[in-house]
Amino acid sequence: MRTSTLATLALGAAGAASAAVVKRASGVTPVSVKGNAFFAGDDRFYIRGVDYQPGGSSDVADPIADEDGCKRDIVEFTKLGINAVRVYTVDNTANHDACMNALADAGIYLVLDVNTPKYSLNRADPNPSYNAVYLQSIFATIDAFHGYDNTLAFFSGNEVVNDPESSAAAPYVKAVTRDIRSYIRNRGYRQIPVGYSAADVSENRLEMAEYMNCGSDDERSDFFAFNDYSWCDPSSFQQSGWDQKVKNFTGYGLPIFLSEYGCNHATRDFDEVLSLYSTDMSPVYSGGLVYEYSQEPSKYGLVEINGDSVSELTDFTTLQSQFAKATDPQGDGGYNSTGGASGCPAYSSPNWLVMNDTLPAIPDGAKKYMTQGAGTGPGLDGAGSQNAGGASTGTATAGSGTASQTGSSSSSSSTSSGTNAAVSIKVPEWSFAPLVCGAVVVMSTLFGATLL
Numbered sequence: 001m002r003t004s005t006l007a008t009l010a011l012g013a014a015g016a017a018s019a020a021v022v023k024r025a026s027g028v029t030p031v032s033v034k035g036n037a038f039f040a041g042d043d044r045f046y047i048r049g050v051d052y053q054p055g056g057s058s059d060v061a062d063p064i065a066d067e068d069g070c071k072r073d074i075v076e077f078t079k080l081g082i083n084a085v086r087v088y089t090v091d092n093t094a095n096h097d098a099c100m101n102a103l104a105d106a107g108i109y110l111v112l113d114v115n116t117p118k119y120s121l122n123r124a125d126p127n128p129s130y131n132a133v134y135l136q137s138i139f140a141t142i143d144a145f146h147g148y149d150n151t152l153a154f155f156s157g158n159e160v161v162n163d164p165e166s167s168a169a170a171p172y173v174k175a176v177t178r179d180i181r182s183y184i185r186n187r188g189y190r191q192i193p194v195g196y197s198a199a200d201v202s203e204n205r206l207e208m209a210e211y212m213n214c215g216s217d218d219e220r221s222d223f224f225a226f227n228d229y230s231w232c233d234p235s236s237f238q239q240s241g242w243d244q245k246v247k248n249f250t251g252y253g254l255p256i257f258l259s260e261y262g263c264n265h266a267t268r269d270f271d272e273v274l275s276l277y278s279t280d281m282s283p284v285y286s287g288g289l290v291y292e293y294s295q296e297p298s299k300y301g302l303v304e305i306n307g308d309s310v311s312e313l314t315d316f317t318t319l320q321s322q323f324a325k326a327t328d329p330q331g332d333g334g335y336n337s338t339g340g341a342s343g344c345p346a347y348s349s350p351n352w353l354v355m356n357d358t359l360p361a362i363p364d365g366a367k368k369y370m371t372q373g374a375g376t377g378p379g380l381d382g383a384g385s386q387n388a389g390g391a392s393t394g395t396a397t398a399g400s401g402t403a404s405q406t407g408s409s410s411s412s413s414s415t416s417s418g419t420n421a422a423v424s425i426k427v428p429e430w431s432f433a434p435l436v437c438g439a440v441v442v443m444s445t446l447f448g449a450t451l452l
């Protein structure tokens with residue numbers, strides 16, 4: 001959806017104890033990128049998932065640190081037939097072993113947003129917010145999750161660019177993506193795919209995708225994802241315009257998936273599920289994540305959570321039967337094994353306001369994390385990073401994000417540090433929910449322009 005509500009929340013989650021990631025033999029094969037697709041071993045991997053953040057943006061809590069809630073919900077995930085969940089906010093000081101291992105036992109991967117409401121870029125004034133305090137927090141989140149085989153991917157940002165004007169912030173999104181990839185390599189971690197979750201902004205959707213995949217290898221993403229609410233039932237592959245998106249993204253060199261989908265303007269038939277996992281889309285798309293698991297004020301939920309119990313809503317049953325019908329395409333689904341870089345889009349006012357292809361340099365104060373590690377993160381209770389000082393000065397040279405070492409850290413021990421969770425949970429625009437109690441709520445002013 002093209003709008004996003006960036007909520008900065010003041011909240012008080014108790015910092016959980018720091019603990020080493022307990023890695024153990026899990027039933028899941030780590031996912032990697034080949035050409036424009038994901039693979040688990042030799043098998044093409046399609047994301048069949050839901051967005052998972054009980055409490056939404058108004059009650060930010062780490063669902064992966066909540067063992068009981070996690071186990072309660074895994075029962076439903078299994079019934080639904082999914083293989084992935086996306087979580088928008090975690091506490092990088094908490095212990096995630098129990099939930100991550102239970103998810104792995106159920107064959108479920110995690111797609112994780114590394115930002116939290118208080119530790120994230122400020123799209124309106126990105127330069128000061130791109131600082132060492134911010135990077136320390138997101139690197140601490142990487143430390144907390146890299147050791148699990150079922151960590152599928154990291155989102156470096158969510159809907160930071162949410163209209164033509166905010167495209168000026170794109171170099172910062174790309175710099176953060178570069179820094180996370182560089183951190184993973186410098187620390188010697190498994191090369192967990194890193195990419196951005198874009199808003200579906202029709203004016204610059206393609207430019208954003210090309211931009212995140214252009215330039216030197218250290219500056220390019222591992223995949224591209226976007227939120228898409230344009231298929232509103234009753235609809236079809238053609239009527240929704242999804243056929244045009246497949247056409248326009250044909251030849252794009254990275255995996256693409258939908259980081260949120262599931263228009264709720266009318267009764268949801270979830271017919272888009274059948275298209276998404278068919279050969280109409282599989283040469284270009286690698287599945288997606290339905291928004292969202294729990295019922296929140298925006299009314300996208302599949303289930304209603306009430307303490308220890310969960311009741312399935314009509315949408316749950318509908319989606320469950322569509323997933324059951326939508327088997328994966330045969331073989332490799334016609335993916336493009338070549339992959340490769342895009343050209344950088346040219347400056348084009350008013351829709352694409354990136355002046356040139358140069359990225360901001362990593363803030364000086366953050367360089368040491370590459371060699372020393374990030375240490376303990378701020379968790380969800382930290383003071384926040386947006387105005388913390390220590391911002392980037394100067395521009396980077398191509399190749400600056402190439403790992404200068406390949407850390408010695410073994411995948412079996414990492415610090416689960418941090419404290420802070422800054423997440424940008426996207427709330428659909430047509431949600432009139434009283435969002436958040438907290439600090440800042442920025443609503444997109446472009447509401448409706450691209451809604452179908």
Ligand SMILES: *[C@@H]1O[C@H](CO)[C@@H](O)[C@H](O)[C@H]1NC(C)=O
Binds near residue numbers: 205241244245248
């Ligand atoms: C596809 O690309 C064409 C040409 O650039 C553009 O006019 C059209 O809006 C795009 N359609 C979609 C759905 O992105």
Ligand SMILES: *[C@@H]1O[C@H](CO)[C@@H](O)[C@H](O)[C@H]1NC(C)=O
Binds near residue numbers: 250251338341
């Ligand atoms: C495969 O990807 C490469 C690199 O992006 C591109 O040049 C080529 O046209 C693609 N082939 C197809 C059939 O899409």
Ligand SMILES: *[C@@H]1O[C@H](CO)[C@@H](O)[C@H](O)[C@H]1NC(C)=O
Binds near residue numbers: 355356357358395
């Ligand atoms: C690129 O654009 C930025 C502003 O976005 C500017 O600060 C920088 O000097 C430009 N770099 C070059 C090489 O033109």
